[in-house]
Amino acid sequence: MSVLSVSPADLQRRVAEALARLGLSRGATLSTLLEVVASTSGRTIEISPVGTKEWETVTGLVLLSEGRAQVLVRKSDPRWYQFHSVLHELSHLVLEHTGCSSLPSGRRTGVTPRAGQTMLARSVGTYEFERHVDFHDEEAVREAEAEKLSQVIAELMLGPKYREDEAVLG
Numbered sequence: 001m002s003v004l005s006v007s008p009a010d011l012q013r014r015v016a017e018a019l020a021r022l023g024l025s026r027g028a029t030l031s032t033l034l035e036v037v038a039s040t041s042g043r044t045i046e047i048s049p050v051g052t053k054e055w056e057t058v059t060g061l062v063l064l065s066e067g068r069a070q071v072l073v074r075k076s077d078p079r080w081y082q083f084h085s086v087l088h089e090l091s092h093l094v095l096e097h098t099g100c101s102s103l104p105s106g107r108r109t110g111v112t113p114r115a116g117q118t119m120l121a122r123s124v125g126t127y128e129f130e131r132h133v134d135f136h137d138e139e140a141v142r143e144a145e146a147e148k149l150s151q152v153i154a155e156l157m158l159g160p161k162y163r164e165d166e167a168v169l170g
């Protein structure tokens with residue numbers, strides 16, 4: 001089991017270290033990221049868009065089983081949002097959020113993983129949300145770590161284009 005962050009500064013440091021471990025170059029594509037995460041996590045990774053009623057309150061999740069990670073994204077979400085959901089779920093893998101005993105099985109999602117699977121559900125955060133995380137809540141810390149890592153990966157992958165897009169969106 002991985003060690004979890006204990007403060008906003010610690011979280012930022014752990015996320016920066018995880019990003020460095022990936023060794024992604026600026027402008028890296030999603031398929032490059034998938035290859036890197038597959039090789040660092042030792043799992044095959046599959047992305048599946050799904051759509052069911054249970055997904056009203058969750059936007060993505062990853063089902064882990066031996067040697068495999070299946071990332072589910074909500075079919076009805078816009079593509080850029082699916083992209084961020086995938087980055088978030090991959091971030092859980094990079095941060096080794098596996099084998100935890102207090103996972104949100106069904107708590108937020110209404111989706112129950114099969115035996116032997118671990119499920120990490122996604123919740124949405126704003127940019128400097130780590131300042132407001134309750135560092136005594138392990139689930140909140142795991143989510144904050146993954147969300148922060150997904151933000152820095154997105155910045156690296158999308159770079160200037162992302163800022164242009166943001167400018168367009170106001």
Ligand SMILES: [Zn+2]
Nearest residue numbers: 121122143146
């Ligand atoms: Zn998550």
